[in-house]
Structure formats: C-alpha cells, structure tokens
Amino acid sequence: MIQAENDLGDVAEMFQWVKTSLQIEGDEDAFKALESNFVPIAEDINTGEAFGEAVRHLIGAHKPDLVWLDPLLSFIGDDISKQDVCSRFLRGMLNPIAHETGVSWMMDRIPLN
Secondary structure, eight states, X not given: OEESSOOHHHHHHXXXXXXXXXXXXXXXXXXXXXXXXXXXXXXXXXXXXXXXXHHHHHHHHHOOSEEEEEOTXXXXXXXXXXXXXXXXXXXXXXXXXXXXXXXEEEEOOOOOO
C-alpha cells in the first residue's frame, strides 16, 4: 500500500479491513502471511513521472502482487479532471509497469471534501 495522507491509525484500520475481508480470523498462518505481505509505504513527495520511477523501484524491492494507491489524486501530479492527464498517468505510466512486473493496481477513491 502506497499512501500519501494517512497516519498509522488509518493504516491499521485498512489492515483490519483486509484481514476481515479475507476472513482469516483465527487462522494464525494466514494472519502471519498477511502481516508479512501487507507493506504500507508513506509517499508524500513524488508525483507524476517521479512517482512512476519511485513506484517501479518499490515494486522491484517488495515484489507485490497488488499495489494499492491511496489516494490516486496524491500521485497523479496534474489536473485529474483532464482525460489526457489520466491517460498519460494510467495508460502511459502505470500500465507498462503492470505489464513488466505483473502487479495489479487498486486505487482508492478521490476525496470529495
């Protein structure tokens, strides 16, 4: 999970949500696997192309199956309401990374308030 605005408590809530959703309550082996594989990373500096390079490095270091961006707006680095901006970021930057590494992307909603 690469996040830009949550504190440790918020990240802990997300971890609990994942644990509950996977229905691993009482399964110690599954809990240990989740605990070792859920890697929250705070990234509140890089956006756009610099973020693409940073996330490529993080994927190389951690070898995840899923990369959760929270929230997308923090990383895109431009006006998210513009189609060309979204296409450049999602199709031009993140899709090639997914094809090269096999990761899947999950992007948290854009805060509306």
